[in-house]
Amino acid sequence: MDKTIADLRRDYTLQGLGKTEVDPNPFAQFKNWFAQVLAAQLPEPNAMTLATATPDGKPSARMVLLKDFDERGFVFFTNYNSRKGQELDVNPQASLVFWWVELERQVRIFGGVERVSEIESDYYFHSRPANSRLGAWASNQSEVIESREILEQRLRELQSKYENQEVPRPPHWGGLRVIPTEIEFWQGRSSRLHDRLLYKRLENNSWKIERLSP
DSSP: OOOOGGGOOOOOOSOOOOGGGSOSSHHHHHHHHHHHHHHTTOSSTTEEEEEEEOTTOOEEEEEEEOOEEETTEEEEEEETTSHHHHHHHHSOEEEEEEEEGGGTEEEEEEEEEEEOOHHHHHHHHTTSOHHHHHHHHHOOTTSOOSOHHHHHHHHHHHHHHTTTSOOOOOTTEEEEEEEEEEEEEEEOOGGGOOEEEEEEEOTTSOEEEEEEOO
């Protein structure tokens, strides 16, 4: 008999996670884990779920790519006129989730959101492949479009317009930084007794680590 969705499960047995094993700085702890993800050569290691909401609490979520992180926060890039961009303009709070199933690990991040500097946005934009830069102009992200042919025609027109020229960054495109107030590190454990360590930012910008029940 084929399994039903309810029958799908796995037991997590790779390793545990204790307070004495983690770095007191959550950014250093994330850096350690991310280095292990890269070493494991996982596909799309920087893919993360970004959850936003309207002021009245209507949520939305989608996958985006982490492009930078340091002690200021976690950075991704997007069209500011997209649904996520508009929601973050009026309600600048977001959650991020990383899920690395091969390592049985998850990281959840919550915090406020701000735009990165134009210098940072320019630097990353000009590091992108040429067609990705043109795509930022061709797509009015999240808006209804009648057909794919219209989108492809826009791209062809832009390729002709900017042939042998530098493609400028659109003013509506750039980076956003999630400035965390909470970061949770989750390690899968047997019998669903998972390890969850939550870093909470205090008023003096230090971090308190708490163990959460799974």
